Each structure stands twice: as structure tokens, then as C-alpha cells.
Amino acid sequence: MSAPGTERWDRLARAAAAAREQGEEQHLRELLRVEVAGAPYALPIERVREIVRLRPLTRIPRVPAIVLGVISLRGEIVQVLELRQALGAGSAPPGRRARIVVMNGDEGEVAGLLVDAVTEVMRVAESELAEPPGEPAACVRAICRRGDRFVSLLDPEPVLELAVR
Amino acid sequence: MAGRRRKTARDKLQQEFVSEAEEILERMRDDLSALAELDASERAAPPELVNRLFRSAHSLKGLSGMFGFAGLAELAHHLEDVLDRLRLGRTSLAGGGLGLLDESVSLAAAGLEKIGRGEAADPLADPIAELVGRIAAWGEAAPAERAPAGPIPLPESLARALTEYEESRLADALRRGRTLAVIEVEFEIASFEESLSELTRAIQEIGEVISTLPSPGAASDSGIRFALLAASELGAAELAARLELEPDAVRIVHAPAAARPVAAPVERAAPASEPDAGTLKSLSDTVRVDIKKLDELMNLVGELSRERAALRALAERLAGERETARAAEALEKIRRSLDRKVQELQAGVLDVRMVPLRQVFDKLSRVARRLRIDLGKEVELEIEGADTELDKLIVEELVDPLMHLVRNAFDHAIETAAERRSRGKPERGRIRIEASQRGNDVVISVRDDGRGIDPASVRARAVERGLVAGDAELSQKELLALLFLPGFSTREEVTATSGRGVGLDVVRANVAALGGLVEIDSTPGASTCVTLTLPITLAIVQALLVGVGTQRFAIPLGGVRETLVVTPEDVQHSAGRELLALRGEALPVCRLVEEFALGAVDRERRQYAVVLGIGNARLALLVDRLEGQQDAVIKPVQGPVRSVRGVAGATELGDQSAVLVLDVSALVEDGARRREAA
Numbered sequence: 131m132s133a134p135g136t137e138r139w140d141r142l143a144r145a146a147a148a149a150r151e152q153g154e155e156q157h158l159r160e161l162l163r164v165e166v167a168g169a170p171y172a173l174p175i176e177r178v179r180e181i182v183r184l185r186p187l188t189r190i191p192r193v194p195a196i197v198l199g200v201i202s203l204r205g206e207i208v209q210v211l212e213l214r215q216a217l218g219a220g221s222a223p224p225g226r227r228a229r230i231v232v233m234n235g236d237e238g239e240v241a242g243l244l245v246d247a248v249t250e251v252m253r254v255a256e257s258e259l260a261e262p263p264g265e266p267a268a269c270v271r272a273i274c275r276r277g278d279r280f281v282s283l284l285d286p287e288p289v290l291e292l293a294v295r
Numbered sequence: 296m297a298g299r300r301r302k303t304a305r306d307k308l309q310q311e312f313v314s315e316a317e318e319i320l321e322r323m324r325d326d327l328s329a330l331a332e333l334d335a336s337e338r339a340a341p342p343e344l345v346n347r348l349f350r351s352a353h354s355l356k357g358l359s360g361m362f363g364f365a366g367l368a369e370l371a372h373h374l375e376d377v378l379d380r381l382r383l384g385r386t387s388l389a390g391g392g393l394g395l396l397d398e399s400v401s402l403a404a405a406g407l408e409k410i411g412r413g414e415a416a417d418p419l420a421d422p423i424a425e426l427v428g429r430i431a432a433w434g435e436a437a438p439a440e441r442a443p444a445g446p447i448p449l450p451e452s453l454a455r456a457l458t459e460y461e462e463s464r465l466a467d468a469l470r471r472g473r474t475l476a477v478i479e480v481e482f483e484i485a486s487f488e489e490s491l492s493e494l495t496r497a498i499q500e501i502g503e504v505i506s507t508l509p510s511p512g513a514a515s516d517s518g519i520r521f522a523l524l525a526a527s528e529l530g531a532a533e534l535a536a537r538l539e540l541e542p543d544a545v546r547i548v549h550a551p552a553a554a555r556p557v558a559a560p561v562e563r564a565a566p567a568s569e570p571d572a573g574t575l576k577s578l579s580d581t582v583r584v585d586i587k588k589l590d591e592l593m594n595l596v597g598e599l600s601r602e603r604a605a606l607r608a609l610a611e612r613l614a615g616e617r618e619t620a621r622a623a624e625a626l627e628k629i630r631r632s633l634d635r636k637v638q639e640l641q642a643g644v645l646d647v648r649m650v651p652l653r654q655v656f657d658k659l660s661r662v663a664r665r666l667r668i669d670l671g672k673e674v675e676l677e678i679e680g681a682d683t684e685l686d687k688l689i690v691e692e693l694v695d696p697l698m699h700l701v702r703n704a705f706d707h708a709i710e711t712a713a714e715r716r717s718r719g720k721p722e723r724g725r726i727r728i729e730a731s732q733r734g735n736d737v738v739i740s741v742r743d744d745g746r747g748i749d750p751a752s753v754r755a756r757a758v759e760r761g762l763v764a765g766d767a768e769l770s771q772k773e774l775l776a777l778l779f780l781p782g783f784s785t786r787e788e789v790t791a792t793s794g795r796g797v798g799l800d801v802v803r804a805n806v807a808a809l810g811g812l813v814e815i816d817s818t819p820g821a822s823t824c825v826t827l828t829l830p831i832t833l834a835i836v837q838a839l840l841v842g843v844g845t846q847r848f849a850i851p852l853g854g855v856r857e858t859l860v861v862t863p864e865d866v867q868h869s870a871g872r873e874l875l876a877l878r879g880e881a882l883p884v885c886r887l888v889e890e891f892a893l894g895a896v897d898r899e900r901r902q903y904a905v906v907l908g909i910g911n912a913r914l915a916l917l918v919d920r921l922e923g924q925q926d927a928v929i930k931p932v933q934g935p936v937r938s939v940r941g942v943a944g945a946t947e948l949g950d951q952s953a954v955l956v957l958d959v960s961a962l963v964e965d966g967a968r969r970r971e972a973a
Binding site: 185186188189190191192193197200201202205206207208209210211235239240241242290291293294 | 590591594846890891892893928930931932933934935936937939940941942944945946947951952953954955
């Protein structure tokens with residue numbers, strides 16, 4: 131139970147936070163741009179915990195191929211998924227620029243996504259995001275223009291779900 | 296309960312009300328008995344206690360009103376009123392106040408029980424009117440003597456924001472010569488509720504939070520600032536240190552004229568020298584620690600062990616050379632003493648992780664009270680060994696399985712009062728939970744004096760489900776073990792208390808995940824006893840490292856019976872299954888390379904067999920290499936895949952590589968099942 135008097139302030143703070151969220155629409159979104167199978171993709175940066183170099187993976191038995199194995203992150207054992215496979219590009223040996231993007235899940239769970247390269251952090255206004263054309267992969271939420279290329283914004287959730295099929 | 300009806304939506308709502316209100320009354324009862332204890336020893340009640348009672352009464356009032364139980368709401372209203380005056384210091388407990396409070400809570404509980412049984416819509420009118428009269432009389436008759444508080448030594452802005460209750464707490468703190476501090480902190484908006492209540496709790500361990508106010512000037516957009524007015528015996532520096540805050544977050548706004556000695560909360564003062572501050576200070580040499588921090592410490596200790604091994608190798612190398620032999624001797628001495636200290640450190644960290652089972656058992660008592668009402672059965676819950684300690688992580692995982700066992704005993708095992716009478720048993724059923732430590736294990740048993748388990752009906756059910764042959768010869772123990780198979784249940788009905796389908800198999804799985812064992816024993820007609828055996832800690836296990844192809848795995852040594860070399864000729868074949876003859880016994884064989892599809896199987900190759908054992912079941916696990924023993928800290932594998940059959944978790948070896956830890960009980964079980972299927 132909250133301390134005496136805090137209920138009032140809860141309400142105040144909530145109102146303040148709600149007001150702030152409404153103003154959010156004009157804000158720029160920050161996205162982590164990555165390279166997968168020769169195409170640019172973007173991941174929501176608020177979900178990215180850290181980016182680490184490729185390190186030896188320990189395979190896990192009895193899991194779908196998209197789960198490459200686990201790595202040890204300062205003592206934490208984290209599963210790594212190959213993002214290429216989620217995008218229908220098939221598996222490929224990682225190159226020199228390959229990185230593991232460690233993502234935070236909705237409920238505090240952690241998982242790593244293997245990408246071919248991490249290129250930049252980009253700022254995109256909400257209004258620049260458009261519906262993806264045609265029939266995109268399940269994890270593609272939106273696209274936006276970046277110079278002469280289109281970057282696909284990914285939702286990590288459907289990617290992670292592929293690991294439990 | 297005889298003739299359980301289908302529940303209507305209203306019944307269900309009512310049920311929810313009853314269980315919610317039960318919980319509130321439970322809390323009030325606990326708080327009242329704490330209050331009574333303090334009163335008996337003539338100590339002042341901590342304000343938080345009276346305040347909590349007030350809030351409970353307030354919640355009960357709101358809840359009862361909402362569900363239309365006017366009598367109950369009326370009683371709660373008067374309780375709230377008098378508790379409010381008590382917390383504001385306008386009345387005292389003198390003149391039988393405690394008794395009246397007790398009586399009110401009991402009356403409310405009795406009424407609630409009737410509502411729960413559906414006996415009366417609002418059963419309390421007469422006794423309530425009478426009790427309310429007495430409460431009012433007491434409140435008037437026992438005004439508390441209030442010492443003048445004097446001017447409040449606070450900044451205007453803060454003083455103006457205080458409620459009447461907060462002012463009275465402030466006055467009380469001043470009378471007691473406490474130091475007032477304003478603590479300014481900033482939290483993330485997203486998680487400030489949690490952070491704030493954590494800080495509040497920490498302050499309550501050493502003093503009192505008088506008021507919490509939001510404060511302007513947050514440094515970041517996503518932050519919210521608070522100013523907490525706190526009273527304690529500590530100065531600014533000590534407060535900041537105890538609360539793990541930056542020193543400038545704490546500002547003293549009022550210190551008593553005569554400086555008090557501040558050593559007491561930090562050092563362990565002899566209790567005799569602290570006669571009246573006991574309630575506040577007994578808690579003050581306790582520190583809350585996040586279990587994650589302990590895991591980190593544990594990892595560090597593990598790394599230290601590896602450095603130790605490196606030192607040893609160095610000492611050995613130096614000893615081999617003539618000119619460094621003396622230095623090597625000295626080094627070896629240092630290494631040994633380091634060894635001992637690292638071991639002590641490891642034991643110390645393990646010890647900190649230990650918590651008593653009491654917290655689980657308290658939850659069980661609460662569940663039992665509710666079941667008593669839900670099922671209308673008189674059952675006594677006896678608890679022994681609540682002080683037995685276990686690793687915090689294990690204790691948390693035990694809640695569900697134990698809850699399940701207690702529910703089972705209530706719902707299925709204990710007969711109705713009439714049935715018990717006719718069998719010559721006391722009408723009141725009994726469930727006894729006992730915990731004790733045996734070596735490196737903790738044993739918890741749940742025993743009831745109910746109808747027991749009829750072996751004949753277990754057998755019939757097992758035969759019907761095709762689990763055993765009709766003419767199979769099974770001992771009582773083997774028969775009862777069938778109860779742990781998934782989906783096995785001897786009762787057809789579905790009840791709200793125990794549900795269907797989830798049964799002992801779930802308990803077994805939960806306990807096995809902790810590296811423990813479940814056994815069941817029963818005397819038909821008289822009793823059933825389920826016994827859980829658990830390791831004291833999960834944190835560190837001795838593991839055997841094995842290799843298959845390029846991969847390595849760790850096997851907890853607790854599950855390893857022996858290891859031996861196996862040549863291709865040692866493996867026999869029977870009904871398409873491989874077997875290994877060992878001292879006249881044929882063990883099922885599991886090739887890890889095959890089990891986990893790690894590569895091609897080479898049956899002509901010499902292998903090592905790791906004989907795994909759980910209870911009486913054995914399995915010969917074939918691997919390419921044995922790579923020695925190591926201490927391993929077993930960790931969960933994070934990521935979308937929740938669990939893999941045969942894998943208990945993972946551990947990190949010295950070279951930063953992750954190694955999977957095998958789930959011995961799952962492997963042994965699968966081996967046994969395949970063999971039976973053959």
C-alpha cells in the first residue's frame with residue numbers, strides 16, 4: 131500500500147505523464163538502422179539494450195533453426211536469433227561486420243538478434259512513416275524513405291515468436 | 296461441500312468480495328495482535344501500524360458499501376473513525392480499546408463467513424448497533440493527553456502542504472526528539488511508484504516517512520522529483536548512506552537541541568541498553584538486497600575460484616625450477632590461505648541468500664483460512680519448522696506446488712464432517728506441514744488425516760488409461776508413483792478449488808525443475824503424506840563437464856552415479872533399444888549426440904558412459920569425452936524459447952563461453968519411458 135498522501139501525487143504525476151505523451155506525436159522517433167541480407171532495416175531504439183560483437187555461440191538442441199544458440203553476456207545467458215531467417219533470406223555465415231543487437235522484451239526478457247551490420251541511429255518523424263506496400267514479412271511494421279532507399283521498420287515481437295513455433 | 300451449485304455471476308462476485316474482505320480482516324487481525332503485544336509490554340505502537348489499521352478499515356468500508364452490505368460498512372465506518380482518532384493522537388488505547396477493536400474485527404469476520412456461505416444477505420444489524428454504541432462511548436471517554444507540539448520547524452511551503460495526520464506525526468516526532476530531514480529524489484516517471492515505495496520502506500526501517508510531496512525541478516523530461524519529510528535518529532550523512540543516496544539528497548531541517556548518540560543504528564547495540572526504541576531499531580541492522588546483486592557477487596566468487604587455479608599452476612611451474620623453488624613454496628602458502636578465504640566468502644554469500652520458509656508458510660495459512668470458508672470444512676493447519684532456511688529463489692518457486700498440495704488435501708483428502716464422524720475420526724480435519732534440514736537438503740512434508748489413497752482405484756484408473764498392464768505386479772509405492780504421471784487424476788469432478796488435470800504431475804515438474812524429488816505415501820482411510828526433498832541452494836552446483844563433438848555440456852554431480860569407459864561391444868541391443876549391462880543390471884542407453892541431434896552417430900567409437908540416477912531409475916548417457924569437474928552457477932537461458940526438454944539451464948565457463956546444463960531427471964525419465972514402450 132502506498133504511503134499516506136501518495137495517492138494524490140500519483141494522480142498528479144499520472145496526469146503529467148499523460149499530458150507529455152500527447153505531445154509525443156510531434157517528437158522524432160529514434161531508430162537503429164541495421165543491414166540484413168543487403169537491405170536496410172530499422173529497430174526501435176527504446177528496445178535496444180546493447181550492441182555486441184559476434185562471439186562464440188553455444189548451440190541449443192530441439193529449437194527452430196532461427197535460434198542460433200546462446201551467448202554469455204557478462205554472466206547472463208542470452209538466446210541469439212538470426213534476423214535474416216525472419217525476413218525470408220535464409221541462413222548465411224556471419225561476416226566481419228556482423229553484430230548482435232540485444233533487445234529488451236515487453237516483460238523484461240532479453241534476446242539477441244544477429245544482423246549483418248549496424249549502420250546508424252536515425253531520427254524519423256512519425257509523419258514520415260508509411261504503410262509497407264504489398265505483402266511484407268510479418269515483422270515489418272512500416273517503411274520510411276532514407277535518401278534513395280526505403281528502410282523497413284521492424285517489430286521485434288513477431289521475430290521472437292518464430293523461435294517458439 | 297455437499298451439493299456444490301453452479302455459480303451464478305452474482306455468486307462469483309460475492310465470492311470475490313468475501314476473499315478480498317477476508318484478506319483485509321486477516322491483515323487487521325495480524326496488526327491488532329502486534330498492537331496488543333506492544334501494549335502489553337507498554338511500548339508505543341509504531342505509527343505505521345495504526346495507520347495501516349486505519350487504511351484497512353477504510354478499504355473494508357468502501358468494499359462493503361460497494362457490494363451493498365450496509366451493516367458491515369457501518370461497522371467499518373465506526374472502526375475507521377476511531378482508528379483515525381487514534382492515529383491522530385486524539386484518543387488512546389486506554390479503557391478497553393484494544394478489546395473493542397478485536398471484537399469488531401471478529402464480528403466482521405463472523406458476518407463475512409455467513410455471507411460467504413450464502414446464509415444471509417447482511418446479517419449484522421443487531422450486534423453491530425450495540426457494538427457501535429460502545430465504540431462511540433470509548434472514543435469519547437479516552438481522550439489522549441497531548442503535549443503541545445510547539446511551532447513546526449519547517450519551510451513554509453512544506454508546512455502548508457501537510458495534512459492533519461501528517462502534522463500530528465510531525466508533532467510526535469518532535470516530542471520524541473527525532474531529527475527531521477527532507478530527502479529529495481528523482482525517479483523515472485515510468486517506474487516511480489515502485490522506486491518510491493522502495494525508498495519509503497527503506498526509510499521505515501530506520502524511522503518514519505511523515506509526508507511525501509512532489510517537488511519541482513526534475514532534471515529530465517522523463518523524471519519526477521519528490522521531497523520526503525522523514526523523521527529518524529540519524530544525521531544527514533548516515534541517512535544518505537543507509538538509503539544509498541547521494542549525500543546532498545538529504546537535508547536536515549530540524550535536529551534536537553541535545554545531540555543524541557548516533558552510533559546505535561549502525562552498530563549492533565546490546566538489546567538491553569535499548570529499552571524503548573526496540574520496535575524501530577531491531578530492524579535497523581537489516582539491509583535489503585536485490586537477489587541480482589547477490590548473483591553478481593556469486594559470479595565474482597566463481598571467477599575468483601578460477602584465478603585460484605591459475606595461481607596453483609604458476610606455483611607448480613615455479614616449484615619445478617631450482618632458483619624459484621623457495622619463492623614457489625611461499626606462493627603455495629599464500630595460495631592455500633587464499634583458497635580458504637575464498638571458500639569462506641562463497642559460504643558467506645550463500646548464507647545471505649537464505650531465507651526462512653516462514654514467508655511461504657504464512658501464505659499457506661492464509662489460503663487455508665479462505666478454503667475453510669469456501670469449502671465449509673473445519674480443517675486445522677499445523678506448521679512446524681518455519682525457520683528452516685532455503686535459497687530465496689527456491690522459496691519463491693515453492694509457493695505454487697505447496698499451495699497445490701494444501702488445496703488438494705482440503706478439497707479431496709479431508710472428508711466432510713459427517714463422513715469423518717461415521718469413520719470414528721475427529722470432525723475437525725488436520726493438515727500438518729513440516730520442514731527440516733537434512734544435510735544439504737531440505738525436506739518438506741504435507742500430511743493430512745483424510746481418506747488416503749485407495750491403491751485399487753489408482754490401479755483401475757492406470758489400467759483404464761493403458762498406463763500399466765492389467766496383470767502387472769506393482770508394489771504400493773510403484774502404484775502411488777503413477778499419480779505423478781501427466782493428466783492422472785482419481786477424481787472426476789471439477790472443483791473451483793483444485794480444478795482438473797493439473798495435479799501432482801505439475802507439482803512434480805515444479806519440484807524437479809529445482810533439482811528436487813517428490814514422494815507420496817498413503818494409508819488408505821487414514822492419511823496421505825507428500826514429501827518434497829530440495830537442495831538448499833541452486834546457486835552453485837558441482838558439475839561434470841562432458842564433450843560431444845565440438846560441444847560441451849555440464850551435468851550436475853548430484854545426478855551422476857559413476858562414469859565408465861564403454862567399447863562398442865559393451866552395448867547390447869534388445870527390441871531396437873540399446874542397453875548397457877552393468878553389474879547384472881541392464882541400463883537404458885542414451886547417446887547425447889543422437890538425443891540432441893548434434894551430428895552423425897558413430898557406433899564403432901569408444902565412448903564414456905555417465906551413469907545418471909534419480910531415485911531408483913538409471914540411465915547410461917554416452918559422450919565422447921569427460922572434461923573434469925567444475926563449480927557451476929546455473930542460470931536461466933533468456934530469450935523467446937522458454938524451455939528445452941533435457942536442458943536445465945546454462946552456465947558460463949572461465950573462457951566466457953556458455954555451456955548448457957543437462958536436466959538429469961528429464962533425461963532419466965525419457966530413457967525409462969522409451970524402454971517401457973519398447
